[in-house]
Amino acid sequence: MENVTFTIDENLVGQRIDKALALLEEEWSRSFVQQLIKEKHVLVNGQQVKVNYKCSAADHIEIQVPEPEPLDVLPEEMNLEIVYEDADVLVVNKPRGMVVHPAAGHTTGTLVNGLMAHCKDLSGINGVLRPGIVHRIDKDTTGLLMVAKNDQAHESLVEQLKAKTTTRKYITIVHGVIPHNEATIDAPIGRDKQDRQKMAIVDNGRDAVTHFKVLERFEEYTLVECQLETGRTHQIRVHMKYIGHPVAGDPKYGPRRTLSINGQALHAAVLGFNHPKTGAYLEFEAPLPADMGKLLDQLQKNR
Known part of the structure; x- marks a missing residue:
């Protein structure tokens, strides 16, 4: 135990x-x-x-x-995009629409199912339904995730997240034209008291810090790079809504009238961490997914 x-x-x-x-x-x-x-x-x-x-x-x-129970989630062959892999960690580029880990009553089609088919050695710290998963991104957010292949690697990566020494940069398209070039949003996040399925800025929430900078402005939208200092549930989506610039395509926190994309226009583009065994700093980058790239092209043409 x-x-x-x-x-x-x-x-x-x-x-x-x-x-x-x-x-x-x-x-x-x-x-x-x-x-x-x-x-x-x-x-x-x-x-x-x-x-x-x-x-x-x-x-x-x-x-x-308690020690994790024997894993009862079945491996599923998937065409995963593995960006990096060694004996301790792997980095995967998650597509839109894929849930990261199973939940009760939903144990198929997740990233974990695919990872179990890809490699048999995943850390067991998170138990039956989440082997190897160190951090998560939402179902309809795309991009890079690090996965631990043993418990030592898992503990190291979790400690790095807690110490805020990892690099996690996201690219997003948000509503409205942000006037300033860069800023920091420091606002605590907790469960929305009116809607338990949402997160919100609340006085007794957990500390949450997002740094952002404007990459490009359009007539009604802005392309932004967000860097996470903390990793709260829905952090970027909640923070951008809080400052009046919700993520485009976000069905939970954004307006109904938005860009045509199947989910929020949010992509985990850069991921960096110290290797849990060698200590060497590793950093990876994933290009925008096709649907988000197409949106960006349209905005640039219509400017």
């Missing part, structure tokens, strides 16, 4: 413990946390609690994370 500890800060006071732990550890779903609590793997100040326990300031939480 792996032992994990947290201390509750003031932003999480009053939150249910299952929600608080799911916010503290992005790789854990709320249902996974609830299962840990029900199986008595969670102690608060040395005592067992129920899932509806409300957190207090400075609560010390100890979690024993």
Whole structure:
């Protein structure tokens, strides 16, 4: 078993413990946390609690994370675009429309299914449904993901994400013409209180920082490069909406009248990290997907 500890800060006071732990550890779903609590793997100040326990300031939480169960997600042959691979890590260019990992009741057609067919050695830290997955991008976001092929590599890559030493640059087309050339958005993100399927800027959210610069301006849109300092769920989509420039084609956070593309015009273009074994810095770049490239061509021609 792996032992994990947290201390509750003031932003999480009053939150249910299952929600608080799911916010503290992005790789854990709320249902996974609830299962840990029900199986008595969670102690608060040395005592067992129920899932509806409300957190207090400075609560010390100890979690024993069980070893992953034998994998029951089936490998599926897919034509994955592997950008880089060695004995420890691989980098894949995910297409639009592909879910990264299975969820309960949805265990086929995901990137994980394809990765399992491509290579048999993936880290087991995230358990049954998410072997090797260190970070995620949304179903309809395209681009680069790093995958760990063993637990040592997984731990190293996760630590780099937490230490904010990785490079993650996205290219996006947003609504409106952004007047300034570059800026930083520093606004906390949490679950939308009115719509649990969305994220939003909330006072008690987790810190979220996005740096962006304008690459090109058009009549009603702007081509932007966003660099993540943190990696919150839907971060770029929420932050760009927050400053009044939602991502084009975004069905969740954007306007109905938008550019014609099957999902948000958002692409994880550059990914860099230190190799977990050698320490050498590696950086990879993926060109825009065809549909986003076509949109950009149209905007340039119509300018």
